[in-house]
Structures are given as C-alpha cells and as structure tokens.
Amino acid sequence: MSEDIDSLQEDGDDYYTFLNIARTxxxxxxxxxxxxxxxxxHxxxxxxxxxxxxxxxxxxKTKKAYEVLSDGHKRAIYDNLGTAGLETQGWEVVQRTKTPHEIREEYERLAREREDRRLQQRTNPKSSVNITVNATDLFSIYDDDPPFLDLRDLFGIxxxxxxxxxxxxxxxAPLTNRDTAILSGNLSSHNGNGNGGINCSIRRVTSDKGWGEVEVGAGNGLSLAAKGFRNFSRxxxxxxxxxxxxxxxxxxxxxxxTLANQLDQHTVGYLTWRAGMQSGMxxxxxxxxxxxxxxLSAYIGIPHTYLALSYTHKIVxxxxxVKLVGKAGTFGAVVEYGAEKKVSQNSSLSASLAIGVPTGIHLKLKLHRASQTYGATILLCEEILPAPIIYGSVVPLVGWLALQKLIIQPYLRQxxxxxxxxxxxxNKTRLLEKRREATAAVxxxxETVRRIVDQEEARKGLVILQGWYGQLVAEGKDEEALSPEVVDVTIQLQCLVKDSRLILQDSSKCSLPGLYDPxxxxxxxxxxxxxFHAVTHEVTIKxxxxxRIPKQSHRLET
Known part of the structure; x- marks a missing residue:
C-alpha cells in the first residue's frame, strides 16, 4: 500500500514528510x-x-497539511487518492457522511472497477515463435562421402x-465483466510436414470461485471442448x-x-488424471x-512413464x-542445466543445455519480451560427446557477456x-519554484537554528556540522567532492533537532521543510x-x- 501512496504523491505535496511524522x-x-x-x-x-x-x-502550507491530517475523512481520502483526491473530484468520489474505513473500502471498489474497464479495453495478445535447428554436422564423427558434390564441402561449411x-x-476480447472471447491459432512444420489449427472460445466467470469455457476448433478435423475451474475451499x-x-x-x-491442494504457504500439490486420447496419472x-x-513430478501412463525433478535458484x-532438471523413465534419461537473466523491465534471456539418452544434446535459447516468446532448439549432436557439451555450455555464456557489454548496457544507459x-x-519550472520556496524557508x-545550536552546544548535545542531500558521488567530506545536483541541508536538519535528537521518517526527504528535489x-x-558530546559522527543513508541520530555506530575514529 505504501508504494501506491508514494505514487499518488509524486505530483503533490507529502504532508506527512512535511510535518516529519509517520503515516501512522x-x-x-x-x-x-x-x-x-x-x-x-507564523x-x-x-x-x-x-x-x-x-x-x-x-x-x-503548514496549515493545509494540518487541516488534512487532523480530519479523519480528509486524511482517509488523502491516504488513498493523494492531493488530487482532496479537490472537488475527490469529494465527488465519496460521500462526506462515510467513515474513514468506508472511504477506504469505496476507494478499493473504484480501483477494482477501473481495473475492470482497463481489462475490457485491451486484447492481451500473446505469441510465441519456436524453431528447431539441426546442427549435428558441427560435431559429426562420421566422414562418409556424399553421393553428390556440395559446394559447402569445398569450403568446409x-x-x-x-x-x-x-x-x-x-x-x-473482453465482452463484459464476466465474459471473455479468446481467439488462438497455431501453425507448425517439421521436416517438410506441416499442420495448423484455429480455436475460438468463450470464457465466463460464474462466481468468485470458478469459471467455465466452451471452445470450438478447426484444423485436422473439427474439435469441441468444455473446460472449467472451481475453488472448492481455502x-x-x-x-x-x-x-x-x-x-x-x-x-x-x-x-x-486436476485436483490441487495448498499444502503450506509456498507448496502446492497437484494430481492429474488423463483418459481417452492419452491415458495416465x-x-x-x-x-x-x-x-x-x-x-517434483511422477507420471504413469501411455506411452511413457517417468520421474522428474527440477530445481531453480533465484538470485534476486x-x-x-539458475536451473537444473533431471528426468528419467521408459523413454530414457535427460539432464538439463541453464540460466535466465532479466535484461530490462519486460525482457529476459535464457539458455539451457539438455543432455539425454537417446535424444542427444540440445541447446535451447529463449527470449521473452512482454507477452511474446522467441525460442530456438538446436540439436548439436545425436550422441553424448564432450565437444558439443563444452560448446553448448561456453558459447552461450561468452555470447551473453559480449551482448551485455556491447548492446544491453549501452542501450539501458542511454x-x-x-x-x-x-x-x-x-520539472524545470516546478524545480525552480521549489528551490525558491526552500530558500525562503531556510x-x-x-534565527531559530541559532537558538537551537546555542542550546545544544551548552549541553554538548546534537549539533549538525554539515548536511548534504542529492546525488552524492563520493565519500569525501569536502563540498568539492559532491556533484552539482546536491544541496546543503545543514540548517534544515538542525531546525528539526529536538532534545538532542533528530528523527526522520522512511520517506523521500525532499518534502521536509526547506528541502527540495535537486x-x-x-x-x-x-x-x-x-x-554529539563534542565527538564527530557521520552517517549516509538512502x-x-x-x-535516528545520534548513534554510537556513527562515531568517527580520530
């Protein structure tokens, strides 16, 4: 909820920070x-x-912040809608007679309705492209003479x-708040043989516990399907x-x-039964x-029975x-290892190497961007040999490092x-206005700061020697070590000192009295x-x- 509140305050004043108090x-x-x-x-x-x-x-400004936060109704609207909610539009959203709790519930209801409208306006397209490449000639251990001359053989290609x-x-295509039409199609080709199909379905949310779907498809004959989901209990x-x-x-x-059971907060168990076209459990x-x-999965059925274990370690x-997969059964055995890296807000790259008997060695590459997926499965060798394993492990890693250094990092930096x-x-005009306001506040x-400093020096209390706020580029203590996007906030911080203590809340400091975002x-x-007690201390925070100062851990060694 705090992230939502912070986003609402981006273009308005943060009254809590201005008064230097917690949101609670x-x-x-x-x-x-x-x-x-x-x-x-005054x-x-x-x-x-x-x-x-x-x-x-x-x-x-001080009076306005106080009027909003001291009034239960206004404070509830401000917490949920920001400063914009306090205008006429905000009062139209909720009735003045409602309690703060009812106002929050009303805001959540309106947010759900906005989300429903947003869903109705989008088609949510999804697509995937996967290719299969046969590259076994790279590591072929056979040297049979071809029945005809190929120019590629002359150049060693x-x-x-x-x-x-x-x-x-x-x-x-959302039709109503409960009904959605889904249109999908697929086209595949393998070794010169192809097929495809198109499907159209209507999904209806029957209640908050389930939905039903009817699907009609055409391809290799006509197909009809009925699907459903139900939440039986918690x-x-x-x-x-x-x-x-x-x-x-x-x-x-x-x-x-399929029947599923939430075993604990992080664990879910599934039991799936198939009959007819493909039977198994x-x-x-x-x-x-x-x-x-x-x-961990176990499958018993036709045509194969197998046991599989997959482990993925997340480097947050x-x-x-980093992923490791093992699978063994009547078809043989496969071991697969690989990694996935997020390269931007909506894109990720992954590569893995699958070593199997009798399937051979496959290198799998995948790019996922938003709702689109592009994949390639490369057959390196039909037998298990050291060369393709080393090739399939090292080349993707070297390629990723080169891609990151030459393309991704420069692009993201730009x-x-x-x-x-x-x-x-x-923000240029707004920044100038905020800077002028901050200068006036300082x-x-x-006069107040001089009085506070005299009192603190007399009791050997808390005296702010120097405060810097902005884009600090070095740990140096001299002003020359700082970038231009830094402001001196010594006076502003000293003004907030009370009884030899300075407490700042966990919010952006640019809304504090006398500060602005440089x-x-x-x-x-x-x-x-x-x-503090005539000893120099220093602390740096985000x-x-x-x-909260003073603290013993901030003390500088002399």
Missing part, C-alpha cells in the same frame, strides 16, 4: 508537529515585509538446417476439460481432471519461495535464475539518460556529519531510509 501518526503527534512549524513560520513573528510574505506562504518451426498467436481447487475431436479416422474423446509437488523453486539481487533529461525538462529558519528521477542520498 496519532492526533497528538500531528498537533505537536503543527505547533512546532507554526512557531517557525507571519506575526517576522517584521521584514519580504520574509513576512514568504512566511505567509509556508504557514499556509557445415550443414545446418531449420528442421521445424512452430507459431502460436492468441488474443482476448487451498483446494481443481479444473477439468472434455475434448471431442472429429477426425477422418473417427471420433476421439479425451478428458483431463500425474502427481506433482511445487515449492516456490522467493529464493528457490522445486518441482541480480534478477537472475535509456536512463534520456529519461533523466526528459524529467528535468518537464532564511526563516536561521535531481528528479535520480537516486538520492542524505549524508549528515554532526557533533533517500527513503529512516534516520
């Missing part, structure tokens, strides 16, 4: 923060006409051919389908039924946590996954720079150097981190 602040904490800033910005405390005018603006291709495409759900296929050889009927257990994913900090320039241009703080859209840091 009590009425007493709100009143205390208001009184503190009122004493600082126009009657300033005789200079220029400062008096600036004080009136800042006092008005290996025979590599595309032996198969598969195309899939589907779109969705943690127990199932689905089933019945397929009727009219072929030139007669009528074929098949059924599939499958048991599968999936454990999925933020750090790993394990899938690098947005990558994108970030373009976005920063765009944001700076869009001037109004100076580099919109970029990561910011706050560095504070201070005296923009959205909370801060």
């Amino acid at each position: 602040a009590t009425d007493e904490e709100i009143n205390n923060a208001y009184r503190r800033l009122s004493r600082l910005y 126009p009657d405390k300033h005789t200079d006409p220029g400062r008096k005018a600036e004080a009136e603006l800042l006092f008005s 290996p025979h590599i051919e595309i032996s198969g291709m598969n195309l899939n495409q589907s779109i969705e 943690g127990v759900f199932g689905n089933g389908s019945v397929l009727t296929h009219f072929t030139p050889n007669g009528l074929r009927v098949g059924t599939v039924a 499958n048991t599968m257990i999936i454990r999925d946590t933020p750090a790993l994913r394990v899938v 900090e690098h947005e990558a996954k 994108q970030r720079q373009a976005e920063v320039v765009k944001q700076r241009q869009a 001037e109004l703080m100076r 580099c919109p859209g970029e990561d910011k840091t706050l560095r504070v150097r201070y005296l 923009d959205n981190e909370s801060l």
Whole structure:
C-alpha cells in the first residue's frame, strides 16, 4: 500500500514528510508537529515585509497539511487518492457522511472497477515463435562421402538446417465483466510436414470461485471442448476439460481432471488424471519461495512413464535464475542445466543445455519480451560427446557477456539518460519554484537554528556540522567532492533537532521543510556529519531510509 501512496504523491505535496511524522501518526503527534512549524513560520513573528510574505506562504502550507491530517475523512481520502483526491473530484468520489474505513473500502471498489474497464479495453495478445535447428554436422564423427558434390564441402561449411518451426498467436476480447472471447491459432512444420489449427472460445466467470469455457476448433478435423475451474475451499481447487475431436479416422474423446491442494504457504500439490486420447496419472509437488523453486513430478501412463525433478535458484539481487532438471523413465534419461537473466523491465534471456539418452544434446535459447516468446532448439549432436557439451555450455555464456557489454548496457544507459533529461525538462519550472520556496524557508529558519545550536552546544548535545542531500558521488567530506545536483541541508536538519535528537521518517526527504528535489528521477542520498558530546559522527543513508541520530555506530575514529 505504501508504494501506491508514494505514487499518488509524486505530483503533490507529502504532508506527512512535511510535518516529519509517520503515516501512522496519532492526533497528538500531528498537533505537536503543527505547533512546532507554526512557531517557525507564523507571519506575526517576522517584521521584514519580504520574509513576512514568504512566511505567509509556508504557514499556509503548514496549515493545509494540518487541516488534512487532523480530519479523519480528509486524511482517509488523502491516504488513498493523494492531493488530487482532496479537490472537488475527490469529494465527488465519496460521500462526506462515510467513515474513514468506508472511504477506504469505496476507494478499493473504484480501483477494482477501473481495473475492470482497463481489462475490457485491451486484447492481451500473446505469441510465441519456436524453431528447431539441426546442427549435428558441427560435431559429426562420421566422414562418409556424399553421393553428390556440395559446394559447402569445398569450403568446409557445415550443414545446418531449420528442421521445424512452430507459431502460436492468441488474443482476448473482453465482452463484459464476466465474459471473455479468446481467439488462438497455431501453425507448425517439421521436416517438410506441416499442420495448423484455429480455436475460438468463450470464457465466463460464474462466481468468485470458478469459471467455465466452451471452445470450438478447426484444423485436422473439427474439435469441441468444455473446460472449467472451481475453488472448492481455502487451498483446494481443481479444473477439468472434455475434448471431442472429429477426425477422418473417427471420433476421439479425451478428458483431463486436476485436483490441487495448498499444502503450506509456498507448496502446492497437484494430481492429474488423463483418459481417452492419452491415458495416465500425474502427481506433482511445487515449492516456490522467493529464493528457490522445486518441482517434483511422477507420471504413469501411455506411452511413457517417468520421474522428474527440477530445481531453480533465484538470485534476486541480480534478477537472475539458475536451473537444473533431471528426468528419467521408459523413454530414457535427460539432464538439463541453464540460466535466465532479466535484461530490462519486460525482457529476459535464457539458455539451457539438455543432455539425454537417446535424444542427444540440445541447446535451447529463449527470449521473452512482454507477452511474446522467441525460442530456438538446436540439436548439436545425436550422441553424448564432450565437444558439443563444452560448446553448448561456453558459447552461450561468452555470447551473453559480449551482448551485455556491447548492446544491453549501452542501450539501458542511454535509456536512463534520456529519461533523466526528459524529467528535468518537464520539472524545470516546478524545480525552480521549489528551490525558491526552500530558500525562503531556510532564511526563516536561521534565527531559530541559532537558538537551537546555542542550546545544544551548552549541553554538548546534537549539533549538525554539515548536511548534504542529492546525488552524492563520493565519500569525501569536502563540498568539492559532491556533484552539482546536491544541496546543503545543514540548517534544515538542525531546525528539526529536538532534545538532542533528530528523527526522520522512511520517506523521500525532499518534502521536509526547506528541502527540495535537486535531481528528479535520480537516486538520492542524505549524508549528515554532526557533533554529539563534542565527538564527530557521520552517517549516509538512502533517500527513503529512516534516520535516528545520534548513534554510537556513527562515531568517527580520530
């Protein structure tokens, strides 16, 4: 919920941070923060006409923040809709007679309706392209003379051919809040033989516990299918389908039924039964946590029976996954290992090597972008040999490093720079206004800060020696070590010191009194150097981190 609130405040004022209180602040904490800033910005405390005018603006902002947060109804609207919700539009959304709890429920209902409308307006296209490549000539151990002369043999060029291709495409068309039409098609070719089909289905959400679907397809004969899903109880759900296929050889009927049970927070067990076109029983257990994913499955049926185990380790900090799969049964055995890396917000690359008997060695490459998937399966060798295994393991890794260094990193860096320039241009006028307002606030703080510093020095308390906020580029303590996108916030921080303590909440510091965002859209840091008990301390935090000083861990070694 906090991320939603922060996004709502991007173009408005963050009243909580301006008052330097938590979002869970009590009425007493709100009143205390208001009184503190009122004493600082009240126009009657300033005789200079220029400062008096600036004080009136800042006092008005302080009063507005207090009026919103001290009123239960306004605070509920502000928490859910941001500053825009406090305008006439926001009051039209909810009735004034509703309680804060009812206002939040109303906001959630409206959000669901907006999501429903958004779903109705999109077709959600999905597509996949997969090709199969025969590259066994690269590692062939046989040297038979061909029956005819091939020019490629004269130059030593290996025979590599595309032996198969598969195309899939589907779109969705929401008809109502409950009904969706789905149109899909596929086309495949293998060694010169091809087939394809088209399917149209209507899915209806019968309740919040289930849905039903009817599908009609045409390809190698007419097909009719009925599918359904049902949530039986908490943690127990199932689905089933019945397929009727009219072929030139007669009528074929098949059924599939699956029952699932949520074993614990991260583990789900599945039991699937198939009859008719393909008979068998499958048991599968999936454990999925933020750090790993394990899938254990056992299948007994026709034409094969097998046991499979898959382990995926998630490297969250690098947005990558490492996968190991083992599968053995009546068909033989396969071991597969590979990795997947997220290369942008909507794109990921993966590569894996499958070593099997009697299937041979396959290199699998896949690019997933948004709802599109492009894959290639390359048959390196029909026998298990060291050369294709080394080739299939090393080449994708070297190729990824070259791709990342020469294409991906420069592209992402260029994108970030373009976005920063765009944001700076869009925020230029607003940035100048915020800087002017912050400068005026600092001037109004100076007298108060001098009094606070005198009090803190007398008791050997907390004195802010230097504060920097913005895009810090070095750990140096001199102003020359900082980038231009940095502001001096010494006075602003000292003004927030109370009883030798400084407490900042876990939100962006740019909304604090006297501060502004010097580099919109970029990561910011706050560095504070201070005296406590006549000893120098220093701490550096990220923009959205909370801060409580003094602390013994901040002490600098002398």
